[in-house]
Amino acid sequence: MDSRQMRYFVALAETLHFGRAAARLHMTQPPFSRQIANLERELGVQLVERNSRHVTLTQAGERFLADSRAVLAQFEDACRDARLVAEGQKGELRLGFMMHAAHRIVPQIVSCYAGLRPDIRIVLLETTPAEIEHRLLGGELDAAITFAGRPFPQLRTVPVITDHLCLIVPREHALVGRDTIAPHDLAAEDLIAAPATVAPTLREAITGYFEMAGIVPRFRYEPQLQHTIVRLVAARLGVALVPASICDESIVEVVPRALAAAPALKVVLSVPAESGNPAIAPLIDIIREWKGPLAAAMPVAQPTR
Structure with a gap:
């Protein structure tokens, strides 16, 4: 029958x-x-x-x-x-992202995607850049918002925005009165930053910023997550160089300050070079069409040249 x-x-x-x-x-x-x-x-x-x-x-x-x-x-x-x-109209999309992207970028992207593809279930995973790389290569994620890093033939990337480093200090810190901070201003400061094993691109940008001025940075605490870094700065345990996408006035205990010649951080959408999930294509289209508005949403603490 x-x-x-x-x-x-x-x-x-x-x-x-x-x-x-x-x-x-x-x-x-x-x-x-x-x-x-x-x-x-x-x-x-x-x-x-x-x-x-x-x-x-x-x-x-x-x-x-x-x-x-x-x-x-x-x-x-x-x-x-x-x-x-x-047709990419229904199904599931597993999207990974780093904490920096969660602050501004991911909510916009997910909102646009949900409006365009309401019948696709979006599974969100917030984790570290190193873990994102591992999960993408292992087939556990369909796409991820992360920093541009070392190239892999198994992955392809689409530019999202160019972020920049900025400084956050405790509200009572002496550097609060300075509009722009140079590397030598931080030579004696205890720094808080994620280790290279967790966020290699970010760590390289931070160390490179000091190396170009001939300064050896003094890292005191090395937590994995940016949220923890912000909280440690708020507790007056040091200062931190963080992406400008999370560097705003929303956390009252810390103050953002622009860096002179601030290093750029390229944020990309990373996807498998070969994937059978049609739900990825609309996401790529959104990134390509919306990267201007996304960049316009960056906070006011921009680098000063």
Whole structure:
């Protein structure tokens, strides 16, 4: 038995006439009648009562009609869903992102994507850049917002924005009165930064900023997450160079300050070079179309040249 036989029976049950049911299905009556007879034989039950004047459903036929309609509806849903998934209209998108992106970039991107593809379930994973790289290469993520780093042939990237480093200090710190901070102003400061094993691109930008001035940075605490770094600065345990995308006035205990010749940090969308998930393509389109507005949303603590 297959779905065609169910459709034949539903047509008969809805018309209660072999000729009209056959015509609805663009068939002649004899082969249609044979299909109904074959169906009853396979089921081992009588579905319809026949005589020369009319057709009626048996109790078994009434039940089979209800179940057939439900099965056919599920089958149609399955066919529709398969087409929608193939078209990138339905399915699941596993999106990873670093904490810096969570502050401004990811909410905008997810909002745009959800509006464009409301039937795609977005699974969000906030983690470190190193973990993002690992999960992308391992096939655990479909896409991720992260820093541009070492190239991998298995991955391709789409530019999102160019971020910059800025300084955050405790509100009572002496550097609060300075508009622009240079590397030599931080030579004696305890620094708080994520280790290179967690955020290699960010750590290289921070160390490079001091190295260009001939200064050896003094790292005191090395937590993994930027949120922890901000809280440690708020607790007056040091200062930190962080991406400008999280460097604003929203945390009252710390004050952002622009850096002279602030290093640039390229933020990208990273996706597998070969992926069978059609939900990725709309995300790439959004990034390409919205990178201007995303960049315009950066905070006021921009680098001063």
